[in-house]
Amino acid sequence: MNSENKYILGIESSCDDTAAAVIHNGLILSNVVATQKIHEEYGGVVPELASRAHQQNIVPVVDLALKKANIDKKQLSAIAFTRGPGLMGSLLVGTSFAKSLAYGLDIPLIDVNHMQAHILAHFIKAEGQEIPNFPFLALTISGGHTQIVKVTSHFEMEVIGETIDDAIGEAFDKSAKILGLTYPGGPLVDTYAQQGDPKRFKFPKPKVGPMDFSFSGLKTSVLYFVEKQTAENPNFIAENMADICASLQFTIVDYVIDKLKNAVKHTGIKEIAIGGGVSANSGIRKALKEGEKKYGWKTHIPRFEFCTDNAAMIAIVGELKLKAGLIADTNVVAAARLKL
Ligand code: KG4
Ligand code: ZN
Numbered sequence: 001m002n003s004e005n006k007y008i009l010g011i012e013s014s015c016d017d018t019a020a021a022v023i024h025n026g027l028i029l030s031n032v033v034a035t036q037k038i039h040e041e042y043g044g045v046v047p048e049l050a051s052r053a054h055q056q057n058i059v060p061v062v063d064l065a066l067k068k069a070n071i072d073k074k075q076l077s078a079i080a081f082t083r084g085p086g087l088m089g090s091l092l093v094g095t096s097f098a099k100s101l102a103y104g105l106d107i108p109l110i111d112v113n114h115m116q117a118h119i120l121a122h123f124i125k126a127e128g129q130e131i132p133n134f135p136f137l138a139l140t141i142s143g144g145h146t147q148i149v150k151v152t153s154h155f156e157m158e159v160i161g162e163t164i165d166d167a168i169g170e171a172f173d174k175s176a177k178i179l180g181l182t183y184p185g186g187p188l189v190d191t192y193a194q195q196g197d198p199k200r201f202k203f204p205k206p207k208v209g210p211m212d213f214s215f216s217g218l219k220t221s222v223l224y225f226v227e228k229q230t231a232e233n234p235n236f237i238a239e240n241m242a243d244i245c246a247s248l249q250f251t252i253v254d255y256v257i258d259k260l261k262n263a264v265k266h267t268g269i270k271e272i273a274i275g276g277g278v279s280a281n282s283g284i285r286k287a288l289k290e291g292e293k294k295y296g297w298k299t300h301i302p303r304f305e306f307c308t309d310n311a312a313m314i315a316i317v318g319e320l321k322l323k324a325g326l327i328a329d330t331n332v333v334a335a336a337r338l339k340l
Contacts, residue, residue, distance in 0.1 A: 004025055005024075005025070006024070006025075006077035006078065006319070006322065007022055007023070007024050007029075007069070007071055007075050007076050007077055008022070008023050008024075008076065008077060008078045008079070008080055008110075008315050008318040008319050008322065009021070009022055009062070009065065009066070009073075009076050009078075009079050009080070009101075009315065009318075010022075010023065010080045010081070010112075010311040010312065010313070010314030010315030010316075010317075010318050011058075011062065011079065011080070011081040011082065011094045011097065011098050011311055011314060012081075012082045012094065012114070012117075012309060012310060012311040012313070012314045013054045013058065013081075013082060013086075013090050013091060013093050013094030013097075014082045014084070014085070014086025014087065014090055014091055014094070014114045014144075014309065015045060015050065015086055015087060015090060015143075015144055015309060016035070016036045016039055016045045016050045016053075016090070017033050017034065017035050017036070017308070017309045017310070018033070018034045018036070018053065018054045018057035018058055018061050018093075018094075019031075019032060019033040019034070019061065019309065019310050019311035019314075020032050020058075020061045020062040020064070020065035020311045021065055021310065021311035021312040021314070021315045022065055022066065022068075022069035022071065022076075022315065023124075023312065023315035023316055023318070023319050024069075025125075026123070026124065026125040026316070026319065027124075027125050028124055028126070028312045028315065028316075029068070029069035029070070029071070030064075030065045030066070030067075030068035030069040031065075031305060031306075031310055031311065031312040032061050032064045032065045032068065032311070033061075033305075033308075033309070033310055033311070034057040034060075034061050036049070036050060036053045036057075038053060039183070040182065040183050042183075043177055043183045044173070044183060045087070047087045047088075047089055047090065048089065050087060050089065050090045051087070051089030051090050051092065051093055054090055054093035054094065055093050058093060058094070058097050059097075062097075062101075065311070073101070073105060074105065076105060076107055077107060077108075077322070078102070078107050078108040078109070078110055078318055078322050078327075079098045079101055079102040079105075079107065079108075079109055079110065079318070080098075080110040080111075080112050080314050080315055080317060080318025080319075080321070080322075081094050081095055081097075081098030081099075081109070081110070081111065081112060081314065082094055082095075082112055082113075082114045082117070082314055083095060083111040083112060083113065083328075083332065083333075083334055083335055083338055084113065084114065084334055084335035084336055084337065084338030085113075085114055085115065085335070085336060085337055085338045085339075086114060086144070086336060087336065088334060088336040091334035091335075091336060092334050094334075095332075095333070095334040099330065099332075102330075103330065108322065108327045108328075109327065109328045109330065109332070110317075110318045110321045110322060110326070110327060110328055111328040111332050112314045112317045112318060112321070113317075113338055113340060114309075114314075114338075115140060115145060115147065115149075115340050116155075116157060116317060116340060117313040117314050117316070117317045118138075118140045118142075118145070118275040118276055118313060119138040119140065119149060119151055119157065119273070119275065120154060120313065120316055120317050120320065121275055121302055121306040121307070121310075121312065121313035121316065122138075122273045122275070122300055122302055123154070123316055123320070124302070124306055124312055124313070124316050126302075126303055126306070128303070129300075129302055129303060129306075130300060132151075132271055132273045132300050133271060134151065134152055134153055135150060135151060135152045135267075135269050135271075136151050136269060136271040136272065136273055136300075137149070137150060137151070137160075137260070137263055137264070137267065137269050137271065137272045137273070138151050138157075138272075138273050138274070138275065139256070139260060139272060139273070139274045139275075139279075140274070140275050140276045141167075141168045141169070141256070141274065141275075141276040141277075141278040141279060141284070142167060142168070142169050142275075142276030142277040142278055142308070142309070143167055143169030143170060143173065143184065143186075143277060143278075144167050144169070145162075145163075145167050145276060146162060146163040146167045146168045146213050146215070147159055147161065147162040147163075147340075148160050148161035148162070148211050148259060148260070148263045149340065150263075150267055150269065151273075154320050154324075155320075155324070155326075157340050158340075159339075159340050160211050160263060160266065160267070161209065161210075161211025161212050161213070161259060161262075161263060162212060162213065163212070163213040163214065163215060164208055164212055164213070164214050165214050165215060165216040166214075166215040166216045166219070167215070168213065168215060168252065168256070168278050169184070169186055169276070169277055169278050170215065170219075171215035171218050171219060171252060172184075172185060172186035172189050172190075172252070172278065172281075173185045173186055174219040175189065175218065175219050175222045175248055176188055176189050178219065178222050178223050178226055179222075179226065179237055179241065179244060179245070180237060186277070186278060186281070187280070188245075189245045189248060189249060190245075190249065190280075190281050190282055190283070192241050192242045192244075192245035192246070193242070193245040193246040193248070193249040193250075193282075193283065194246075194282060195242040195246075196241075196242030196243040196244070196245055196246030196247070197242075197243045197246055197247070198246040198247055198249065198250035199247070199250070200240075200243040200244075200246070200247050201225070201243065201244060201247035201248075202247070202251075203218060203221050203222065203225070203247060203248060203251040204217065204218070204221055204251075205251060205254070205255045205258070206218065206255075210259070210262040210266070211259055211262050211263050211266065212259075213255070213256075213259060215252075218248075218251070218252070222244075222248060226244075249281070249283045250283065252283075253281070253283040253284055253287050254287075256284060256287070257287050257288075257291065260272060260291070260297075261295065264295070264297070270295070270296055270297050270298060271297070271298045271299075271300075272288070272291075272297055272298070272299050272300070273299070273300040273301075273302075274288065274299070274300070274301055274307075275302060275306075275307050276307060276308075277307060277308040277309070279301055279302075279307045280304055280307060280308075285301060288301065
């Protein structure tokens, strides 16, 4: 079989989404995600519940991905899976499943780094999605990660900045929780923010290395601010929700843009590709587009389904690694703290 004509199954189970996708020549034939609703009740992902749900979901999700791609599992050429980073119990489900299936079908197994996959999601062939040119800067922003990476080739990546504590999505979600919004609060903060005054309240921007991030202090300042104001006016949050959200979002977006400006200056690279669930944020999208005019950046924002945790991004890495002959050993194990 020639190397161009292969069907590869991607499996993603690093956090709270069980996902499977089939890729063929760079084109995604199916991209199935089962999002676990159970965590909403707890205001955050409960690892033990996540791994149990993965175990329930994985067979039907893979089955559906094959059906939607209109292929039989015997047509698969390789299985790619997320090895890490992520929650160990969750990773174990996908890893064990991928190993067994590859072994049963007697086809290659390909281990994938989840962070590398967020970046290589930009190489999926999709309408309206332009593939970035090397070298470029990748900004991966989600509920679990906040990184700026210098990408020199598909497999040469250097983390040049990252969060020293909470991820950016946690800053949104934890602040939203303080405001009484349901989990995950990021999209709600974004919705309120669009109706509010971003300059009304001031929140501090934490000081760390020029390309690094810190978000844990931000939620604390939101907490103190809200407690102080509510002591004077018990209806403060309800009466000012839009302005609080707009001011919070303004602070976070401005902070991200500052960091990108520093990264561009440090590397001389002006092409920026973003990924991760927080790239859905309207403020970030707008600021990046403005960056094209103001600073001469070229920016890439993939389709939303390839931004959030998904298996299409695992499948594209599978395809690229298979072409490069980068196959996993059958004794490969999940790695919760896998580095780029
Ligand atoms: O990539 P993702 O689906 O999962 C991981 O965390 O890996 O990202 C989810 C995160 C959550 O923190 C959610 O609140 C945030 O992305 N998010 C947003 C928006 N949409 C999703 N944050 C701010 N504004 C949004 N529009
Ligand atoms: Zn992710």
